[in-house]
Amino acid sequence: MKKTSVPIYGTKEQTQALLDWLEENREMPGVALPALQKAQEIYGYVPREVQQIIADFLNKPLTEIYGVATFYSQFNLEPKGRNRISVCLGTACYIKGSNRIYQLLQEKLGVEDGGCTADGRFSLDACRCLGCCGMAPVMMVNDDVYGNLTGEELDAILAKYQ
Amino acid sequence: MKNVNVNTVDMVNIKINGIACRAPAGSTILDAAHSAGIAIPTLCYLKELNSIGACRMCVVEVKGVKNLVASCVYPIAEGMEIWTNTERVQSSRRTNLKLILSIHNQTCLTCNRSGVCELQRLCREYGVDNQMAFEGEKIDYQPDESAVHMVRDNSKCIMCRRCEAVCSLAQGVSCIGSSGRGFATHIGPSFDAPLNTTQCIHCGQCIIACPTGALYEKDNTSEVWNAINSPDKYVIVQTAPSVRAGLGEMFSLPLGTNVEGKMVAALRRMGFDGVFDTDFAADLTIMEEASEFLRRVQDGGSLPLITSCCPGWVKFCETFFPDFIPNLSTCKSPQQMFGAMAKTYYAQKLGIDPQKLFVVSVMPCTAKKFEITREDECGAGAGIPDVDVALTTRELGAMIRRAGLLFEELPEEEFDSALGIATGAGHIFGASGGVMEAALRTAAELLTGKELKSVEFTEVRGAHGIKEATYEIAGREIRVCALSGTQNARRVLEDIRSGKRRYDFIEIMACPGGCVNGGGQPLQPSVVRNFRSVSAVRARALYQEDSNMPLRKSHLNPLIREVYQSFLEKPGSETAHHLLHTTYVNRSGQP
Missing domain, CATH: 3.30.70.20 (Alpha-Beta Plaits)
Structure with a gap:
């Protein structure tokens, strides 16, 4: 489960916003799910510390909150970086070697699949088909698309993003 | 609890496998079939706890219903026709397996x-x-x-x-x-x-x-074999009350058979140098705990006093209700008291080095394996644990088999007397309400100085989760509660916090029904657990043993008197405090 070593980067204001929402909605039936959605909206992800806040406030065991958070794929338990990299592992890109690109990025950034660098600069995910198979293998950094990757250009691309 | 009268419950007519029968409206197909003598296999169903219809082993055919239905959650209705074992049903079960x-x-x-x-x-x-x-x-x-x-x-x-x-x-x-x-x-x-x-x-x-x-x-049996086989170790064993009420099940004896005599014979033949009864230490616990209770009542200490025999409950309290730690009795559990006495009083009597004395306990419990590792459980000195190894009833059963003993053929033997004399009060420790009853027998006599007319406090007996009673002892009302299952502890403690409930003395056992239903007891499959109260049947064996005892009050145990006279002085003395009492840790910070 351990993918990054980033400490939770939450602010007092974020925590207060979550507590205010919980206070307002504590009576809502099945409140755990919307609470997690709200928390993700506030923090960008739902790490252990945030799930614990929800569990404590609702007087529910952490296992229950964690069960919901891991059931739905919409929840990120890992933080996302300032710059989000998605590498396409769809059929066309995969055949053209995108898996090697993905491996290279994991090595360069020192993170696993779905992880985030300790400085919060990059997070890395795999995705399926970005709709430009003619440029395979393809990856995106934030809103920028990079195609026809060989692996040699990766350092130059990463250097553009701080 | 009122008895359910079948005449007042709506009954419906159904047919199971072509045979007409009647069953209470609203019951599940599984229950109705069971009362008609038909077993339906289950894997996920556990009565009152887990009715999720997930494993699909209990599927049956119902006339007019297209798909197979999960009988553990499907209620019966008037005129329903059910087939529990058709080829279609069997084939579905096979596929799922x-x-x-x-x-x-x-x-x-x-x-x-x-x-x-x-x-x-x-x-x-x-x-x-x-x-x-x-x-x-x-x-x-x-x-x-x-x-x-x-x-x-x-x-x-x-x-x-x-x-x-x-x-x-x-x-x-x-x-x-x-x-x-x-x-x-x-x-x-x-x-x-x-x-x-x-x-x-x-x-x-x-x-x-x-x-x-x-x-x-965790299997700790090899540590015990090693100790037994080691010539420089003097290895003694203590067995908790509930072990004798459960162990027989591992050797195909009927549920609720008390196998104390054969168990003692088996332990002796396995090579233990002394075979003792934890119930002796249970009597000691009562002496210390009843005195602590009287002290708290008389001097205005923290009330309610809550028992501390159960390490599962103690950890629950430390973790979830640390504000109740002052209410916990400072008494060690009987297991630990036994170990502390063995490595001091008994070692002195034998004239051997406590380091060479190896104390094994057999418990119906897995939490006892944790308890022996707790801090402040080394009465004979730092680095000398009161108890060296805690085994479960199941591990003892496995060791008896390994030793090649024909359990059923063994003679009935008695515990060694040095630390093996116990009263009926000690025996009932294994059932929910038993510690309370044992403590009341002694507290009442210590408080009034008079002999009790009836020693049975039946209100606190039984397998219900929460039992309450009020007794008048020496002109003072004593409100007591005996509960088991830590979810019930949660309910009661929250009520005490909010002022909804008030008690003077509470007995808490973590396992539903008490130690007889402990996590270390022989396994009973759900086909038994769903239709019989295993804890009630096992508890009956202990109450039976108690009622047959000439001595039923801890303070009348001659060995206890001897121990206080020659070694401990009196309950709560400095020596007693050092050996028999312990401290607790606030664990609320743990995730």
Whole structure:
């Protein structure tokens, strides 16, 4: 489960916003799910510390909150970086070697699949088909698309993003 | 509890396998079939705890319903016609068993559950012999051996969720739950943390709820064999009251058979140098605890006084209700008191070095394996634990088999008298309400100085979760409560916090029904647990033994008198405090 070593980067204001929402909605039936959605909206992800806040406030065991958070794929338990990299592992890109690109990025950034660098600069995910198979293998950094990757250009691309 | 009168309940007419029968309206097909003498196999169903219709083993055909229905959750209705064992039903059950096997780590030859595994039994019954009927992906789960009392091995898990249900609903702990989705769904602590870093209270209720070999106690039997075989160790053993009420089940004796005599004979033949009864220490606990109670009543100490015999409950209190730590009796549990007395009083009497004395305990409990590792449980000096190894009833059963003893053929023998004399009060410690009753017998006589007319406090007996009573003792009203199952403890303690309930003395046992239903007791499959109160039947054996005893009050135990006269002086003395009392830790910060 351990993918990054980033400490939770939450602010007092974020925590207060979550507590205010919980206070307002504590009576809502099945409140755990919307609470997690709200928390993700506030923090960008739902790490252990945030799930614990929800569990404590609702007087529910952490296992229950964690069960919901891991059931739905919409929840990120890992933080996302300032710059989000998605590498396409769809059929066309995969055949053209995108898996090697993905491996290279994991090595360069020192993170696993779905992880985030300790400085919060990059997070890395795999995705399926970005709709430009003619440029395979393809990856995106934030809103920028990079195609026809060989692996040699990766350092130059990463250097553009701080 | 009122008895349900069948005449006042609406009965409906149904047909099961072509035979007409009547059953109470609203009952499930499973229950109705059982009362008509028909067994339906189940894997995930646990009465009152887990009715999720997930395993699909209990499917049956109902006339007019297109699909097979899960009988554990399907209520009967007037005129319903049910078939529980058609070829279609059997074929469906077989397919489900094959699917379970396709992702099951089938190391049955070496599995701790082999022979008592519910999955194995069903596969045999249904003739499922092709282990890999469906081959495909498997997840490589590694066993979690981090905890001192048990192992979790998800490679044997069938996702019935009985452990999860027990942990949350009966115990109010919820240290394990399901996470993930679809094929990746699995049971475990949140964030897949090792079990020893969680709020687990070590009660082992998950183990006795598990139908397969996914959950089992840590095996400490080899440490005991090594000690027995080591010439410079003097190895003694103590057995808790509930062990004698359960052990026989491992040798095919009927539920609720008291096997004290044969158990003692077996232990002696296995090579223990002394075979003793924890019940002696239970009497000692009562002396200390009853005196502590009287002191708190007279001097205005923290009330209610709450018993501390149960290490599962103690950890629950430390973790979830640290504000009640001052209410916990400072008395060590009988297991620990026994060890402390053995390594001081008894070692002196024998004239041997306490370092060479090896104390083994046999307990119906997995939390006792944790208790022996607690700090402040070394009465004979730092580095000399009161108890060296705590075994479960199941481990003792396995050792008796290993020793090649024909249990049923053994003679009935008696405990060694040096630390083996106990009263009826000590025996009933194993049942919920027993510690309370034993303490009341002694407290009442110490307080009034008069002999009790009746020694039976029946209001606190029985398998109900929460039992209350008020007794007038020496002109003072004493409000007592005996409860079992830590979810019930949660309810009662929250009520005490909010002022809804008030008591002077509370007995809490973590396992529902008390130690007789402990997490270390022999396994009873759900086909038994769902239709019989295992704890009530086992408890009956202990109350029976108590009622046959000439001595039924701890303070009349001649050995206890001797020990106080020659060694401890009086309850609560400095020596007693050093040896027999302990301290607690606030664990509320633990995740």
